[in-house]
Amino acid sequence: MRLHPEKTGIVRLTRGGQGFDFLGFHHRKMESWKWRGRYYLQRWPSVKAMRVLRDKVRAATARSRTERPVSAVVADLNPVLRGWAAYFRNGNSGRKFNVVDGYVHERLAIFASAKHRLAGRNWTTRFTYGWITRLGVYRLTGNVHRATAHASR
Template sequence: MVACCHSRQQAEQVKAQLAEWLAPRGLTFNEEKTRIARLSEGFDFLGFTLRRFHDSKLIITPSKKAVMRLRKRLTDEMRNLRGSNVVAVIAKLNPIIRGWAAYYRGVVSSRIFSNLDSHVWRLTYKWARRSHPNKPKKWIVRRYYGKFNKFRNDYWVFGDRSCISESGGTYHMVKFSWTNIVRHQLVTGRASPDDPDLRDYWAKRRRKVKPPLDNYNLNLLARQEGRCPLCGDYILTAYQPPQSPHEWERWWLNTVRRAVAASYLTHHGGHGAPDGPQTRLVHASCQRSLRARTRRRTAVSATPRTPLGLA
């Protein structure tokens, strides 16, 4: 923990007040990890770097250590994926990219996101060159890169043309820069999550936090009021937001990937009539059940019936 105040005396007073608040809860400060610093010097906390510039503006960015840890993890994952196919590479890296970008989307991260996208591009290109050592560069580019995300004017998206995603498009790798920056909303007054009288306030505040989906899926979710048109239940239930990149990564794997699917059964492309056939977000389980019922009905209708009667 780091205490940041205008003077050391004020910092000691804040530390004493926090100690009084922690004592009834059976908690104490770890003196080895607690220090007093000036905001103008900057400090790292929970993967963020906080620093006040020109005695007025506070800038919060992902810490250098956090960025270096991520770059190393991506490099190690790509090294372990040597010999794997492109689908395995995308399936492994996509949750890591989405989770890290979701955790840091509330601070000044745009430039770091772009730099990380460049790092991932170099890793994927090196992987492709190693997988096809006898192929020319142009062949590799045509094979693995293209405008695979139809909502992005980007022709350097890594993907597999032979694999179709659940949304109906080419299976591709996401980018850090595709995650929108959402600024943190200040808490009203001195509202504390530990105050039982403010339970409704914190629940309402969590519901207002937009999930880290792209604009297209966010618009679909808003149009449906967050509910699945097949079963009527909420698609993404508003629980306590994840508190680390790894928790966001697990959230993507366990919640979004299994809960959300885009239904293109009746409509693909265009806007469609408000009450007519159009693309909608549904639960993945509901979509699988609908497809199973459709296949059973098709199989029954296609079965020839033998007329009954006497010859």
């Protein structure tokens, strides 16, 4: 039996080694910021999972679809964001969720700017946090559930 080198390999996890990807999560042992010298296994969305989500957001907010209202784009995006957040909410995904929220905000600002024939993204004047909240975009930030690392009886 031959093992595929890209799918199978030996991973060094001691002292915060390289980590590994499994089921869309990247697993890595990280040193505790409170108790130096102690390492805990943490997981967050992998690079590939982030890329797939960015591709879906980019496809929903493509410039060729500028005839659609922004509310229709948000209606298409919300189920994708909810499902992605439900799958990745367990673990240490908070930083990645912030990145996704920022990317969705940016893509919707670009979409709205193109739709209304405005130059640039207009962050400070039109497409603020209040604007994205009024649209009803599902926010991933604040949806992380920290899982305990010890076994139950």
